[in-house]
Amino acid sequence: MSLPGTTTAGAAGGQLTDAQFARVREWVYRRTGIQFGDNKRYFVDKRVSTCVRENGGDFNLWFASLRTGANERVAQQLVNELTVNETYFLREDHQFDSLVRTVLPGIAETRRARRDPAPIRILSVPCSTGEEPYSIAIRLLTDWPGIEEFDVEIVAADIDTRVLDLAQRGEYGARSMHRVPPAMRSTFFERAEGDRYRVREDVREAIDFTTANLCDTAQMRSFRAFDVVFCRNVLIYFDEVSSRRAAENLFGALRPGGFLFLGHSESMSRISPIFDPVRLPEGIVYQRPAIGATA
Template sequence: MSVTALSAEDFGLFREYFYKKTGIEFDESKRYFVDKRILKRIEATGAPSFRDYFVKMRFEASQKEFQNIVNLMTVNETYFFREEHQFRCLTGPVLDEVVEIRRRRKGPIRILSLPCSTGEEPYSIALSLIADWPGLAQHDVELAGCDIDTEVLARARDGLYGARSVQHVPPAVLAQHFTAETGNRFRISEELRGAVDLFRMNLSNPEEARSLRNYDVIFCRNMLIYFDDTSRRMATDALYDALNPGGFLFLGHSESMSRISSLFTIRKFPQAIVYQRGLS
């Protein structure tokens, strides 16, 4: 007999556990969204009840089923050059300052996209550096992207995109760095795919977050809006620790660090507002 509905108690139990593990909070307005995806996984695993499924998901040694449910619950809406003005800010005043700050520091300039979803953001950063930053000829740059969702990371590594994803890519850039494939799809070049290190990361897990260190620039756009105040502060602390002194943080247009943390200095550049870690 298949499970066709979750009780309010079931929803509350899952919501609390998912929040503790990921920092993402689902309120009652998301009930249909959450129930539908849990029921899908209950059916896929053959669990006789929500409680049986929940126990398996929670205590499975490999945590494979928890990752499956994470992949279903996370939203991945993106496209190339989203909020393009921020990329212009990166290749203009931000990297100029990063170069100046790093004059006495060895090693490459390191840029992180988090969450990177299906790869449009980190690849947009790479394309922007190639097209608009003269300093790329003089400085080594390491690009990385991470996400909690393993399925989108696999798609990012594959680098195949539909027409909507590439709609804002200039035609000359599309011709130079993408190959047209069947179904009006486009695959980004192997060279660019190889230029971005992609890995799984749960920023709400303190042990995992501690591995993020020594970045000069972090793009963390439209993630904090899914967190409550407590989770936002924890994530902000982790992002601060992940940056080098003087490093820069880009947030989404609807996000503001001023309502979350006083750790960062607000920098108002002509192209965008960016948040900077202090030099000391």
Template sequence: MTSAATAGAGLSEADFEKFREYFYKRTGIQFAPSKRYFVDKRIDTCIKNSEFDTFTTWFAALRLSARDDLLQELINQLTVNETYFLREDYQFDSMLRTVLPDVVEARGGANRIVGPIKILSLPCSTGEEPYSIALRLLEEWDLIDRLDVEIHGADIDSSVLDRARHASYGERSLQRVPKKWRDKYFSPVGGGRYQLDEGIRGAVTLHQVNVTDTLAMRAFRDFDVIFCRNVLIYFDELSSRRAAENLYGAMRPGAYLFLGHSESMSRISPIFTPTRLPEGIVYQRPTGANR
């Protein structure tokens, strides 16, 4: 056994390629060779957190022994979860000013709408995005007391979902939250952290899912608005197209999809209709599309 297969020594080129192929098949995420150092460090942490001493024994158990705990630890280590409240909030402005009024009108108007308006944040990371949506609706949407709204968050990483459920945040996450909102909805819990109001936490339903997993994504249906920001950039062409198709299947005809500012659906799939709003581009599932 070579030193390259030992925890702490980094992977050999052959091991890195085998690992890259395996992780891509399981998640749709493919790491470029430039990410070698990042991947090596995270795998080393996974091995140290396990009962195995080498990459060879750890990787064999990961692939051959159906060890879901090893795979989840790996996913949690390798997925990036950079977020904060009210990030790219011009899109929340667009949701409030244009998208939700259009959704309400398309579904029969505020007095006739049947069923909840459904909003999905995916990936939701530690919860800042879906909770930001809830805060904006509570504070700024005049129909929030008249209509039933469901807010859902989903992520592939189980550890960030646990943190989202607890909803305790530091100053960096809260830097853009107005003081009035912080005083109203957050309570200090020590160590410079603040916990979100229990009522808002309970209003957001959290799920674990991989957006490229077509079978798992079939549980998501009839969403009116989806935020899927800054995740498609981590996928190759095939995985991005699969993710787009799964998002399409989760939406009502006419529903809206928000992507990150550096992402473009037109480069991935023609199934969505780009729509220019005052605040920027959003993508719609065509209204005449069959389910």
């Protein structure tokens, strides 16, 4: 099978042709919402070449399997290779302060007033290698007294199946652990091989890890009734269309009145007007309007 403007030699040699790069870039955009500019050409070339080489070395046949959906393993491998995963424990911890000092106490007060026994549900997406959802769990156990009164469910999701495996294992090195205080290390981690640490088993078992594609509306319909969503430092990789679609999917994942945390360089006001910005002492969060709320 041959596609116009492509050659096997381009990918096998470690550099895509312009036509190959364009086709891969379009496929990735349609699949994930992430758009790679020309400045990411080397990054894409290197990882695509690895995928082609590990699947027979013929770009045309490899890409045909992507385009037709004939081999989901091949497709997922490319997504895993091109996903950027940069995180560590307690990153932008002022937002965890907002969570335990203001957001969760407010949710708890509403639950009590309504005598609502439903668990408080928190979603971390994308969760990468797990540092964020584990940070949420640890901060709740350390700093939120309401954890003794309310059941809390934490769901962690990512499009990259490789990082989900690492997250479930819960083992980390110095780079991930550099902001974790000694007391927190001794309480919630155990020493692993070398200088590595592993999250305590009961904390690992408290997180439900699953796959999610923020730009896949059909898939995101399975994420509903969350009180809080952390979606940090991913919308910056999306264009306007993908960002708006992701925002709508996150809106659907939240209960009315639920809260959305974004990364420090992200602003929902530039993406969509469907959320209300809320200024808390520690910074801005975004809220899905409660039922019956007016602008």
